[in-house]
Amino acid sequence: MTTEPGRPGRTKYVLFDVDGTLIDAVSNQRRVWGIWAERYGLDADEVYQVALRTRPMETFAQVASGQDPRECLTTLHELEDEDVRSGVYAAFDGASELLHGLPPGSWALVTSNYEHRVRGRFLRTGLPAPGVIVDAAAVEEGKPSPVPYLQAAARLGAEPGDCLVVEDAPSGVRSGLRAGMTVWGVNAAIAVEGVHRHFVSLREAVPHILAFASGSHGNAAA
Structure with a gap:
């Protein structure tokens, strides 16, 4: 069991990696x-x-x-x-339900790709794009530096302790942890070192992410 840094009773925010997390590229x-x-x-x-x-x-x-x-x-x-x-792109199962279920302004994308490509892929897969996308051009230091996730939180007006990072890769997990955020791993058979919770698939994580965003999650990670 690992204690998550999230604080109850406050607005929660979700920050997503893109490739490997929401879109299978x-x-x-x-x-x-x-x-x-x-x-x-x-x-x-x-x-x-x-x-x-x-x-x-x-x-x-x-x-x-x-x-x-x-x-x-x-x-x-x-x-x-x-x-x-x-190209032909596919969103992971549960991605559309998840993003449509989050309150507007409560989530962002943090990617090592470029914004125009991310928006193009979202259009191709029918996923809703958020107002905040932190891409490779937005930061001088990419993942595993905490800078990309900290910038996303700042643009949302969020405190790091109120943010959940959803990632599939070790560099992204380290980035979120260094930013002082709760980090959950998805789409991997084995948990990435350091994650507070691990889900084999995004679909499995959907109800838990929505619960976090609503402020009804617990502080302990399985």
């Missing part, structure tokens, strides 16, 4: 990196395995050290934008 990411690898004559599987663990500029340094990293990034961004326009 694994096949899209693999496809984009596969096409990128082909452009540079590289093995698609090897490149994708590196890309899973590192940020794009770090990936380029490892797999294409002889190439101009800015050119590599431009190519990747073009492929990602095209994928948003033409």
Whole structure:
């Protein structure tokens, strides 16, 4: 049992990661990196395995050290934008019910992607977009720094202790914990280290997230 920092009797806020948490973009990411690898004559599987663990500029340094990293990034961004326009996206089960069930102004998205792509994916999947999206361009320090989640809370007018972070990845979990927020993990068979609660799927977490937002959750995590 881990004690959560949430405080009862106050307005609650929910901050979501996007890819892997609300939207299943694994096949899209693999496809984009596969096409990128082909452009540079590289093995698609090897490149994708590196890309899973590192940020794009770090990936380029490892797999294409002889190439101009800015050119590599431009190519990747073009492929990602095209994928948003033409790719097939799917929201995780429960995502639509969850986001429609939260009070307006009580939730935000915190993503390492870019806002225009996130909004495009939300349009493609029919998910409602919030007023606050903190993307890669909004912060100088990305996850696992606490900065992205702290900025989202500030833009919502929320105190960190009144925020629930919903994440699927270790870097995002660390970001939320460092921000002093309650952090729940979803869409993973094994709990990410540090989470206050763990759910195998987003669908399983939906009623608990809605209860947190309504202020009716308990302070102890299972």
